[in-house]
Amino acid sequence: MFYFLLVILILDALLLSVVVLLQAGQGGGLASLGGSGTTDTVLGGRQAVTILTKATWWCGGIFLALSLLLSFVPRGGGGSALQEKIREAAPSAPPVLPGTAPAPAAQPPAAEQPAAQQPAAPAQKAPQTATPPPASQPKQ
Numbered sequence: 440m441f442y443f444l445l446v447i448l449i450l451d452a453l454l455l456s457v458v459v460l461l462q463a464g465q466g467g468g469l470a471s472l473g474g475s476g477t478t479d480t481v482l483g484g485r486q487a488v489t490i491l492t493k494a495t496w497w498c499g500g501i502f503l504a505l506s507l508l509l510s511f512v513p514r515g516g517g518g519s520a521l522q523e524k525i526r527e528a529a530p531s532a533p534p535v536l537p538g539t540a541p542a543p544a545a546q547p548p549a550a551e552q553p554a555a556q557q558p559a560a561p562a563q564k565a566p567q568t569a570t571p572p573p574a575s576q577p578k579q
Contacts, residue, residue: 441515448505455498462491
């Protein structure tokens with residue numbers, strides 16, 4: 440499905456390019472402004488709707504709709520054979536770096552440990568007194 444929509448999108452983009460290039464220009468572009476241009480000169484006068492104008496709008500709308508649709512469609516296939524071999528060969532656990540101790544095995548939470556193995560409550564620490572902030576130096 441993904442590749443089918445992708446082919447349709449590419450064909451639509453090529454058709455849109457051809458249709459836009461076949462249209463006649465507005466006549467002069469920015470070079471014709473001169474300094475006292477009216478809105479008709481800047482934006483172009485109102486022209487009759489031609490088949491090329493309609494084709495441009497339709498191709499542009501189809502292009503936008505297909506692009507949006509392709510962003511939601513999952514890409515087909517799980518990858519190439521080389522990618523599958525790399526996934527199989529990759530270790531499941533992260534490597535242990537030299538100079539670091541391996542992480543200890545997971546221990547059950549304290550609520551699940553028997554009462555004899557639960558650590559005693561830590562002793563109460565003496566309250567710490569706040570140290571006063573350093574005195575500000577007078578400006579010289």
